[in-house]
Every structure is written in structure tokens, then in C-alpha cells.
Amino acid sequence: MRYQPNPHFMRLFELFTSAPDSIGRKLQQELGEAHSGTPMLVATGTDLVLFPGGGRPSTSVDFRKGTRGFFEITAVSHLGLAIPYLARLRELDHPSCKNDARELIAQCRVVQDFNSVSYWRDEVAAAAWRGHEEKITDLVDYTCATTADYLDRAIRNPKLLDFEYLRANLLEGDGPDAVPVSFNDMMAATFALSALDSVHRTLKWLRAQTIDWAQLMVLVVGAAGRPSAGLTWESNNVCSLLYEASGRKLDPARLIIAPSAPAIELEKLADGEASARIEGLYRRFWYTSLSSVEMSRLMWPDYPGFEKRIEKAPVVEDDTEVVYAMPVVRSVDDKRAIVTRLRYVMEDPAAQIATAGLQFVLDQSIANGNRPELVELPGFTYTTYPAGRRG
Known part of the structure; x- marks a missing residue:
């Protein structure tokens, strides 16, 4: 017979905690x-x-998906994951791997044709990206072109999807057949660009309240x-x-x-x-x-109380092997910490993906009075993307 608590005890329980009154x-x-x-x-x-409070009307701001260009820049950022994911599907002998690669190639070329300075400047028109439209256009063209070319060659030469080769020549960009700009840098740049507009608009809104x-x-x-x-x-x-x-x-x-x-x-x-x-x-x-x-x-006023403290973020050094919390980025060229954050948000199920690019952008935005033109972006500010078709 299934156990049921005694109703008298249940009523005693409810009187303190769970009854509506x-x-x-x-x-x-x-x-x-x-x-x-x-x-x-x-x-x-x-x-x-x-x-x-006090019956006054509410006010709101959309700080993430309403961000102008959020889906566009995130779609490009995901290309840095798409190739490794396809490589893993190939290792697992997934039957649709080649077809998925061909579909991605085709869509990259469609986006290349659509991508233009005028689109980023006049349609997306993100205030925080003002002045960066040509460089964003180059970044998008480069990433789509490189993805399409890499996958096209990988279909004919599966060696390109071996993880050792892929890490050296596509992600890290330090192998003998390396692409001009590593996809680690590209992902850092796109994460930072997304964070820049979100942070800028949110800080502006909060300070107006x-x-x-x-x-x-x-x-x-x-x-x-x-x-x-x-x-x-x-x-x-x-x-x-x-x-x-x-x-x-x-x-x-x-x-x-x-x-x-x-x-x-x-x-x-x-x-x-x-x-x-x-x-x-x-x-x-x-x-x-x-x-x-x-x-x-x-x-219990005479006993130790609880105090919520904000933990200091760890620093990634050359010999750091494991981090137990999201590491701090110390400068725009702190690449080891930047990529560690990318790994962290994918490896810790408790982490939000968006936090990978937030901290360094937020710190600079606060320090510079929320002026996005003064914020340095990893993988972007001092990185040159090959000039592409700008439309």
C-alpha cells in the first residue's frame, strides 16, 4: 500500500507553510x-x-534578441562551430554529413551575395557599431567564403576534417595551411560585437531610469x-x-x-x-x-550571518590547465583567456553562452562612459580581415 502522510500532521504542516492562508x-x-x-x-x-513601485507604470528594454544584428552576427559566429560539428558527425558516420555540408556551403554563398556595407549601416543600423560597418562586412564575407571553401575542399579531402588538422589550420590559425584569420579570432570578434551593442543599449536605458x-x-x-x-x-x-x-x-x-x-x-x-x-x-x-x-x-542575531560575495574571477596564465570559474580577460590581446572563455561556456552546462564575450566589453564600456567607439574588441579592433565584396 502506498504511503500517505497522516492528515493531522499534514494540516500542521500546511498551517505554517503551504496553505493559501x-x-x-x-x-x-x-x-x-x-x-x-x-x-x-x-x-x-x-x-x-x-x-x-507605488502604482507607477513599468518601463522595459529588450537587451538581447532585440539587439539589432543579433541573429545576423550570431549566425556568422556559429560557422566557427559548424565545421567542427560536421567533423564530429563525419567521425560518427552520420549519413547526412555531406548533404549538411553542401547546404551550409550554399547558404554561405547566398549570405555573401546579400552582405553589404549598406545593409549593416542602413538596415541593421546598430548605434554601437557605427563606423565599423565596412569591417563587419569584410568579417562576414571572409567567414562565409572561408567556410564554404573549407567545406568544399573537405568533401573532396576528408583530411581537412581531422581534428588535429582542423584545430591547427582553421581554429588556431598557426598550422602550415592556416587560414588568414583564425576562426578563434572570428568567434571572439562576433561575440564581442554582439555584447557591445547589448551592453551599450542596456547601460543607456538603465542610466535613464x-x-x-x-x-x-x-x-x-x-x-x-x-x-x-x-x-x-x-x-x-x-x-x-x-x-x-x-x-x-x-x-x-x-x-x-x-x-x-x-x-x-x-x-x-x-x-x-x-x-x-x-x-x-x-x-x-x-x-x-x-x-x-x-x-x-x-x-539569531548573535550567530554568524550569511553575506553574498562576488567571487574574484581567475586569471589564465601560460601554465593554467583548469579553471573553476569564468576567467577574466586582462587585455584585448589576452587570447588564452579569450579562447578559454569560449571553451568554458561550452563545457560548463551552467554557463550562459553569451557570457563568453561580455566581461571585457562591459568593463571597458563602464570605464569609458558607455562610449562604444572607445571599446577595444578582441579579434576585431587590431585584426585585419581580407577585404571582400562589400556591395
């Missing part, structure tokens, strides 16, 4: 009402929404890339972005990552009543997580 929920509700005027920032995988950072309640909700990614401060790129944007005034203990909380349907915020319900929902999530903090401090 439980003692715990009543305290959470009271705390929520007491702080209803405190500003709350809700971050999803793509948007930031600020609820100023009136935010009491020391009191701000932050809730990070929903999925953030892979199902297992972004569940800690160190692995979620929103945390460091907000912390630096606040001038490090944001209290890390007031930022709660709640992946089980629903994502925001932004179009519903235009309706005042619906917006109020949504705001109330997120405030309840925040106080559900934090009400125990207040009680702990009241109950």
Missing part, C-alpha cells in the same frame, strides 16, 4: 505590502522590466539559454551587467534568480490592471524568497 504566506504578504513602493527590476532571458540601487529588488526569471544555465550570480550575465551599471551599489543579496518564475509577456504590460497583477506576482516571488532572511536576523 498559512502563517508564512501571511508574513510574505505583509512584507510585500510594506515595500510596495520599493522599485523592482525583473530580468528575463531577453528583457529588463522596471516596476518603479531613476533607480535607488541600494534598495532595488531584482528578480531574474525564466530560462536563460540552456535549461541548466544562468542559475548562479557568476553564471548569469545579467547579474554582472546590473552590478556594474549600478556603480556596484546593487546589493547582491537583493538579487534573486528564480528560473521557475514565469517570463513576462510584455504586451500585457500596456494594460494597467494586467500590469498591476503581473507586478504583484513578481513581488510575491521576491518576498517568498527573501522573507526568511528578515526572520533569520531577528531570531
